[in-house]
Amino acid sequence: MGLITIQVTRLRKFLQATAVPLSPDGAQLPRRRTLAVSFPDDVFAEVKAGTVWQVEGEMSSQAFDIGGWEHTEDLLIAKRAIFKRLSGDVLAFYLSKNVDGIGSVIAKRVARTEKIAQIILENDVARLCQISGVNEKRASMLIRHWPDNLLEDAIEWIQSAEMSPRIARKMIEVFGPKAIETVKQNPFLLVSLGATWKEALALAKSLGMDLYSPQVLCAVAERAAANLTKETGDISVSEGDLKTSAFKLIKRKKPLELMVETAIAHNVLIRVGDVGLIPMGTATIEDKVARTIAQLTSRSPGVGSMLAEWEKAVTEANVRESLLVFESSLSFALTDEQREAVVGAVLAPIACISGGAGTGKTTILRAILGVYEVVASGIKLKQVALSGRAAQRMAESSGYEACTIAKLIADYSGKSSGSPLEHVLLVIDEASMVDLFSMYRLCSILPRATRILFVGDTAQLPPVGPGLIFHSLTRAGMPLPTFRLSQVKRQASESGIHRFATAVRKKEMLVLPHTNASLIDSEDASIEKNMTLDRAYELWCKAGGRGEAMMLSPVRKGSLGVDAINIDFQKRHGGHRPLVKNPRIPHFEWRNRKGQWLFEGDSVMVNQNDYDLDVRNGDLGYISEVYESIAENGSAGIVVLDSGPVPLSYALLEKLELAYAITVHKSQGSQWKTVILTLPPEASRMMDQTLLYTGATRPQERLVIMGEQSMINAAVMRGNVALRRKVCVGGLVEHHRMKLECSGWNSDKSTNAF
Helix, strand or coil: CCCEEEEEEECCCCCCEEEEEEECCCCEECCCCCCECCCCCHHHHHCEEEEEEEEEEEEEEEEEECEEEEEEEEEEEEEEEEEHHHHHHHCCCCCCCCCCCCCHHHHHHHCCCCCCCHHHHCCHHHHHHHCCCCHHHHHHHHHHCCCCHHHHHEEEHHCCCCCCCCHHHHHHHHHHHHHHHHHHHCHHHHHHHHCCCCHHHHHHHHCCCCCCCCCHHHHHHHHHHHHHHHHCCCCCEHHHHHHHHHHHHCCCCCCHHHHHHHHHHCEEEEEEEEEEEEHHHHHHHHHHHHHHHHHHHHHCCCCHHHHHHHHCCCCHHHHHHHHHHHHHCCCCCCCCCHHHHHHHHHCCCCCEECCCCCCCCCHHHHHHHHHHHHHHHCCCEEEEEEEHHHHHHHHHCCCCCEEHHHHHHCCCCCCCCCCCEEEEEECCCCCHCHHHHHHHHHHCEECCCEEEEEECCCEEECCCCCCHHHHHHHHCCCCCCCCEEECCCCCCCCCCHHHHHHHHCEEECCCCEEEECCCHHHCCEEECCCCHHHHHHHHHHHHCCCCCCEEEEECCCCCCHHHHHHHHHHHCCCCCCCCCCCCCCCCCCECCCCCCCCECCCEEECCEEECCCCCCCCCCCEEEEEEEEEEECCEEEEEECCCCCEEEEHHCCCCCEEEEEEEEEHCCCCCCEEEEECCHHHHCCCCCCHHHHHHHHCEEEEEEEEEEEHHHHHHHHCHHHHHCCCCHHHHHHHHHHHHHHHHCCCCCCCCCEE
16 A cells, blocks of 8 residues: 555554554544554664654554454554654644653643744743643653654654664764764765665765765775675775776776775775775774784783782793693593693783694683683683674583673673773684674773683684684784694594594595495495485485584575575475464564574574573574464564573564574584585585585584585685785784884883773
8 A cells, every 4th residue: 555644652562553544634533443553673663652654565454352352453564664753733642642741732732832842942941831731840841752853853864865764863873963964974974874885875976976076986995895805804905806896886987097096085095015905994903903912912910900910920830730730630631732732821911722623622721711710810701702602612611601702892892881801811712713893892892901812723714704813813923822732532533524624624635435325324424426405305314303413505595505405404394384473463474584484393593693682693493382373472482592492582583594504604613413514516616625624523423525526626725715815913913012012011000901
């Protein structure tokens, strides 16, 4: 149906509201049945009782039981909702709904008062009290709860550009009263607030900015550079690549002749010798990370906090003595390389532990933390990893609490942060995947008396985002110690998995035996040439299915990509199973943003962190129960995740996707008894040594690779592509360390913060 104007009368759960239609002059129109409106997600934050909207969508109906009788009402599922400014009777209705002590009669008197908006803006209590029925208390309440004119202006302006009103609120929060004026001068600021590039470019055009204007050229340069660094992981870009990337954004070549010099003149890009062009923001961030690491590495014992006094007394002898006590509690003896890694890591303010899968990194970490408990009485331990699943495994294996990097940053930054950290040991697991921006945000919350232990494997996958922190810090010649573990403990040295993974790591060719028709009669590492979904499902079932086996793929798309496997396996489990309902629209089935339905019994994965729900990106589980109708708490069923059973609320459903198969990137840090790794042709361009090695080291007992030996060989020969990334952090660390030595920074007179 076309656009209709409605006024909200009452908010409901699940992004719904009761509303009444309005006539062109603002009068409420009577209806035979109640009208409910289901608003779009990005609008509902601005929906309040009394607000007026033009909505467009499909009309349906919904029924539910009230006190033993069935209530049926109309439901408008709005695809579009446009905010309308309040005035006259609709303003009066809003005031009566939102201001305590203001009934409909007084509200109408207030709304009809001449120049009422100006009176409110000037906080003129005396003038408000001249309105019949308004006393000082009611006047104060009116001023406090009056519709926000700034926000109304911003919403109207943003929606006229066909953008979400959510962006309008962010504009006001970031830029204040001059939000619209600020954005008009540079509409590309909206991209950082959630607008798309296409929306910002269209807005710039509507404001009279052509492709030659400095604002547009600088924005194009910045966006093109960001797209390149996201694609390659490089920090710097070449001028030729930048122009190619920019052309994809504006489809014009002539303005690009001015782009680079314009961006340099406006401090958007900087040219760094032979390195190339670096976005100013990225250069500043990388320099901050390097400077922080250099300062932590150069910090003298006891400097930065009274709690760090223990550092002055600790010696190699008492560290070794404490390690002997810890080792006596183990059922096995540490190797010499493991002992040296423990001692060196405790003595150094920053250290790196690098080792392949199964080389005992977890054992080393437990030993290090055990020694710290004895020798470092005042230090606070913080263990972090990028994904929630990795953090949970870290906590389980070490016996100490762990969280995601995002959670730690959220806990110690912003208005809601608690007491600042003063003296901390920060342990970063799966450190090879930590990108530059995550490390920068960590550096922003660290006190001066911080010790860091990086734990990772340079042979595994690099960061998804730009930068190469762990690889740069562990290269030869860096001023912080790196302890490399080589002895594999996870599988016996004669196992096929170990021999294959070792060959990949050493860039050697190893031809895998073929997978037999019967999986149990196959070698523990084998190759399956029958690359069909039928065979994939057969192997998965024979390996034990959910909980015992995991399908991995380097890619989402393609014949044996994650998406195809998930859809196929779900169908094979049968469509007779109960379907999860939409908590917002109970007579509709739920479909996620990928268009996937969810059935009882489906394997699922969380794809976003949500600390209110206590779920983490990467958490795996299955839907254990689907309710026939939405429960009182708004849940559609129960999902069992790594942390236990959780209600299937609307908020959680938004963050779930099928997980019969997951990407190799999502698997890093996880283990399953059996892993079936697909190498479809679509993955040929992205396959390298690290991706193959990471996938091959996820199984505990059995590895099946579905693909061609030629693709395995090509991946091995391609090597570690990440090592070719253009980054500067390693050189910057050494540069800042030398500057600190010359400046005498190492004195004990600085404050705790950097």
